Amino acid sequence: MNLPPHVKLAVPYNHDPAVLEALGAVARHVACVYAPVPPAAAPTGRPFRGPRSGRAYVTELKWLARRCAELGIGLNLIANCGHLAADPQRLVAAAAAVRDVVPRLRLTLADLWLAMDVRERAPWLELSVSCLACVATPVEALWWREQVGATHLVVARDVNRQPDRLEALATSGMTLGTVCCDICAPGCQLVHHHSWPVPPPARSTGAARRRAWQYHDTGSRCPQHHMTRTRPWLVAQKEFLPGHLRHLPRAVTEVKITGREQGTKTLLDRVRAYLEAESLTHPVLGYTEPPEAWDHLAHCDRSCLTCSWCAEHIQLRGSTAPG
Secondary structure (H helix, E strand, O other): OOOOOOOEEEEEOOOOHHHHHHHHHHHHHEEEEEEEOOOOOOOOOOOOOOOOOHHHHHHHHHHHHHHHHHHOOEEEEEEOOOHHHOOHHHHHHHHHHHHOOOOOEEEEEOOHHHHHHHHHHOOOOEEEEOHHHOOOOHHHHHHHHHHHOOOEEEOOHHHOOOHHHHHHHHHHOOEEEEEEOOOOOOOOOOHHHHHOEEOOOOOOOHHHHHHHOEEOOOHHHOOHHHHHHHOHHHHHOOOOOHHHHHHOOOOEEEEEEOOOOOOHHHHHHHHHHHHHOOOOEOOOOOEEOOOOHHHHHHHOOOOHHHOOHHHHHOEEOOOOOOO
16 A cells, blocks of 8 residues: 555445445544435435434444444544535534544534534534635635634645645644545536535425425536546546645645445445555546646646647547547
């Protein structure tokens, strides 16, 4: 394994206990396992694959917390939504249910208003900033550090491959994390349709209203697949590949692998690739970069409409640069 010693992985839980069993052999390289909060507390930006019963899911979370504690890794609960779609009291209750089970517990939020409400209710809870909060500057990080005492920041995806900006964010005093295996392209003008839920019918109220929040289903209308097939270099602007981990600044201590809606084999293949830290092929999209692409993207100005370097050097297998 070539994972740099200052970097650990954040691994998604897909509700299959086999994932935790597989992590036993590599637990020293894993910072935490992350899982969604109960749906009644908040939507999380991905389809929920867990038990339909809220009580059954809390039981599952307690088991997950115990297993994480046995492996010596942390548990991170995720609530990637705006404050209107969340129930702060239920969020705190979900965290409290496993508080005494796992020593290292964290709640990740994407909305500062919601985080302020949670902080008032749970001064004891460690808060983390989601990449969906899009924190890309030290001043933006200051809001989270000063207002809610956040201790960990998953940086805006667009700055993943800009070492100078990552180093600047480290001055916030928070530990830094980045997201990989994420196929969304920087600058996507439909991002809010993926990230923010639509409200339920006006006639619903209370708990029924909270449960009725749904995310936009962009389906075939989203141009993402066409954009990434014809211009994989758009995604490469912010996607670091397994072989890039050696280039990450020491300020980045955690790499979050996506895939909590994926099958166990797919998820563990991604974990294995980043533990090996060698490949320059994207685990999901399949494009390959030359070694010199890291330095190029670390210092370029992202003026893609007037530059063809990436289009000529970063391609899908068997493809040619678009004319």
